[in-house]
Amino acid sequence: MEIVNNQYQLSGGVDPLGLVEKYGCPLYVYDTSIIERQYKRLNNAFSWKKLKVNYACKALTNINILKFIKSLGARLDTVSIQEVKLGLKAGFEPSEIMYTPNCVSLEEIAQAVKVGVMVNIDNLSILEQFGQEFPDYPICVRINPHIMAGGNNKISTGHIDSKFGISIYQIPHVKRIIQATGLKLNGLHMHTGSDILDIEVFLSGAEILLNVAQDFEGLTYIDFGSGFKVPYKSDGISTDIEELGERLTERFAEFCSVYGSDLDLVFEPGKFLVSESGYFLAKVNVIKQTTSTVFAGIDSGLNHLIRPMFYDAYHDIINVSRPTGKTRIYTVVGYICETDTFGINRKISEISEGDIIAFKNAGAYCYMMSSNYNSRYRPAEVMVYNGQDYLIRKRETMDDILKNQVEIPLFDEVIA
């Protein structure tokens, strides 16, 4: 969102306040031009000709976003059989979908095999069972390289006591299972968690994975996962994707020449592709002054955007109604009967009750983590594409709240 003639605008000159008038509030808005910019940036950063970008769709699975991302040329990374089904419905071929579950049953994995998607296994127990049941189905194995990457403990997945991946120290066991079952490994994978700040850490993880790869014949791809950090603050730090691209491409080329074949170099960005495309628009209901704090209370809460409370995530907040006013200091809170604080001591252009504010970086893990807590409706979603706006998910209604409740007649007589 940029300020043009004293007003915030989305790409193509779309007015965010107009969207609130048209679709109501609170509202999630996704600007596809930003997804496209990020996709191209990633592709340009890696000159390896067999680069494959698998969009990690748990970040945002609205089917229209999936179709848009497919139109760019990306493939899909999924973590549940439901995401696999959404991907197929959006038009991805099974061969374009990677299924990377954690702690799911063999029955669910069998469903993925049935539809023919790529399967990534991350524990020895399931690997052994899988090998006995589907010895002819080539698979990928998720390795845990034991590096501490990731913005905080909750989103780091590569450390020694992580539940994700098969430890590099257990590679001999992987080999034993392959030998005993006749399984064929065609891919190796790692994903060390979100928010990688240090390229050196990422590259040392990659080095470990390449070392493992040398030992396996017949690989066709190596998947380096994701964890690319995007800026959440205006002065924010992000992964230097261009430098990473240059260095990893060079190292990968060297590996492939020794290995004797040019493999696919795969990434699975979620946040990197969609985070910055999203804005969450909400209305300020109340300005409340206590002895020490000025609260701005909005018509939303942790039911719609939980990252600030769940991860201490920082989301920049702007006053869309007053782009250029003098700034004052606010603590922005929600309407849920919990302490749901979105941001403390934020400098925001002076807010009046009724103003529309926007949370930035609301594309990834925001709508997807929303709930009906306090029996409130989930918001609508709108996509902006080529200067036009499209409703891509309706706001919920009371019917949605009641949809799966089964009302039994037991007490009707007593309460009548």
Ligand SMILES: *Cc1c(COP(=O)(O)O)cnc(C)c1O
């Ligand atoms: C969540 C996830 C990703 C995406 O992570 P981001 O930080 O959003 O880029 C990639 N791979 C796997 C296996 C994941 O679970």
